[in-house]
Amino acid sequence: MTKDTAIALDSILEQLGPFGRYNIVNYALLLFPIFLAGMFGSVYVFEAPDIGYRCKINECETLNDTKWTYYAIPPEKEVLSKCRRYRFAENTSEITCSAKDFNTAVVDKCSSFVYDDEDSAVRDFDLGCQNWKRTLIGTVHNAGLFVSLPLTGILSDKYGRRVALAVASLMNGIFGFIRSFSTSYVMMLVFEFLEAGLGAGAYSTAFVIAMELVGPKGRVFGNTLINAVYVMGLMTLAGLSWKLQSWRTLLRIIYTPALLVISYLWILNESVRWLISKGRHHDAANILKKAAKMNNVDLSEDVLSPLYELEKKAIAEPDEKEKEIAPSEEKVQQKETSTFRDVIKSSIIRKRVFVCSFLWITCTFVYYGLSINSVSLAGNKYVNFMLVAFVEIPANFMCLLVLDRFGRKKPLIITYILSACLCISLSFVPKDHKLWSLILYLSGKFSITVAYSSVYIYVSEVFPTSVRQSLLAVCSSLGRIGSTLAPLTPLLALYYDNLPAIFFGCLALIASLMVFTLPETINVPLPDTVEEAERLSRTKDHKQYA
Template identity: 30%
Template structure:
């Protein structure tokens, strides 16, 4: 944002002397920044003693500003725009530069996710850190816009890819509350802190090359962490590298002063992982109905969140004429969003978190057209609520996606969703352009997309307080709408319909119906085969922590079966 510094030229040296072509912009007469009256003609008329009022200016010949431009330095000392004169006939290169960067992010997210599932989280993480840092630094030495934009592509290639790899590495290595803490406050607050620091650094480094150096070189300081950050033990198991995974777990046990068991991975079946779960691609995300439904729904969610996030972020420049202050305010609002996500994911289901954030974002934007112009503060408040909600939803989607998909597809799935999100960020500027036809059309479009995506999120499987799936078969057992609502056998007691505590519909039959896309209302439940609760029971601890009943499994008065 600050390196590009979208600027307009003040004019050529001739224009500053009053010879610039006069035009009308927004009903106001002003001098052109991109053309002038032909210098030899103006000088000839001046030599003949003509005054400006003696000449019909519309008949004078014109020429481009062949002597170059002078740029205002009130805000920026130098930018990429001023460095390569990306103005007037070359002004299209300004948004195209950003587009190339987003294309790099798209390619990196799409392909490097699959590479990470094939070769490991750790190599991709550190390689993309180096790629991003080095190519950002190399941009300083660009001798042309073409060279700069090629380097910009490779900068984007490593940008989000290392974020995704780090996110998945942490999700697979950490457990329980620590994992939730890392996925929310750990990652989210780190991003927000960097976001808040950016306008502060840019305020003091107003030369684009100095800013590039300040944001690129610190990335190289992380490379020595290669010798301290372990590979994902879940990924190692998925590749059949049991000895390495066990050695890592024993080292972790020693560091935490916990005694490791004699056999760390007692239930590990090498054949299940090494023969059935190798060499998966993005196509595996669309082979079965329940994985396909989750993939499509999450892709749409990510696209909507990204479009809304960037749409609202780009529009925050209207909050204040100072771009540094506007960027700072837009960044600060994400800090409380991260805390909100942390507590929400800790105590609430993922579906409720996702739906609530998307509905709040959609409603806040849909209310904007109803705000009278005199209540500008209310419009700003609703817009900031939208930014808060989209920032929170983005954090939730990373955690939700990592928990839904199995280890062998987790990075591929997150990469695909992240790539789809880049399409949303590319759409955001075009959605904002709809304001030319109707002022409030952009918030109406983004708000409608948000509410629609919230409805789609209702059909995602729930992952709250459930272990991460390791194989595709594990994900097949994730509860869809059909599975979650209809595994328990329905029976009538005292005139009230309730779920049986002692039997259930046959699990394989329900899973098959769910895979076929059957909804609860499509099936005659009385005809489904039944089976006892062979997986045991869960017991309420509202009154007792444990009893003889729960210990030996007799008496089913307080039991609810496992599904």
């Protein structure tokens, strides 16, 4: 896409309006898979939650009176241990399950367990006292994103955003539904990985289509709307889990609708920016005319003429070249792939990919870490999860208020520092101050959500159109190191209750410093070439506020 074409397209989008009927219809279609992604991304929290269980004492289980548990099981943190038991006394002639029958000087590990009547894969697959196996489910799910995001990005940039979205959602539906019938822990892990590994890119694809659907001034509002719907998915997940109390039924209900998104191959319009970047100017012009008709906007042929001229030029160029030299198919393919190689050669873009990836790692680590650990807060775990999710809605509206007014860099720096201070402050709050702990926890989630939403917008604004989703996918997939490690953070709390929060805070402080190395992108058209993307770093920030 040339600079003149990009300017013409931004001008056309401005004439069409940020949210006319065409935009609303397409956004409504995109919000459906985004709503589903909100549930898919955190469903593992409710698949294998930690539940109550204790050692199985075979000799005493038939007794109706359970007072013997206090003699058989040692206390641990003011409650009975889940994983240890006292050994039977050797000199006991008749077992009555009284205090004299147990040797409190010898403590053994449990070999089998009695589970509370709560639904969880922990009970179904007998994962008692194997916390690493329980948290590994979430880690495996998020590890799948290392595969899905680059794979979907390549598919999207080569074959189209619409194809990538439909295929990824189909994979979500198929493998998520099959996972609900898991007969073993290993089978569950395999389909956990496949579902995320082949389908988690649906969200990033829908996001890219939405960002390319509107002009510069519509991006922040569009991002706010997307994130609000994503949060609704999170809250719906918690509500369904609370109501159903069955992780298998939950999976079947939330994954079945994803199969419907395959219909988008016929009902969703392709991204105009992607079509132009691929030289399909006639198709792009037809969609723009359709949009103008739906928005009741008079879009003259003079406005669209640059696209038609480029189409004629693109058709004429091969004929002229054939007169000089007939290029082989290998050369044509080489030309198509050179754009990505040009991007990688740019030191500015490479540095930007590194910094953006680290910012993404921080956001995903803190964001998912706070969400996952919320179920261990005092009170109803479903309500806590809903509160931690709900706080994202005002956080996203805060983005709407500050990003178009103060730019991208200042809000990012401030929210990272604020997140760090709030998370670290949790370690200084006494355990009995539950209200203050919850307030600090929610405030930390609020600030990291503002940062996460800002990073999503920012990364979509600093890379050229031809490889935007591919590079966004690279940053997002590397960033998933954070979300992959986040499910393991509850294990840190076994050593010190606030150790996860301290980790979150330290990483956020480092991220705030790295933001200073990035350019400002407020009110700047999306770069369509490597040169335009590099130029962002050479433009003074104060000029971009004009």
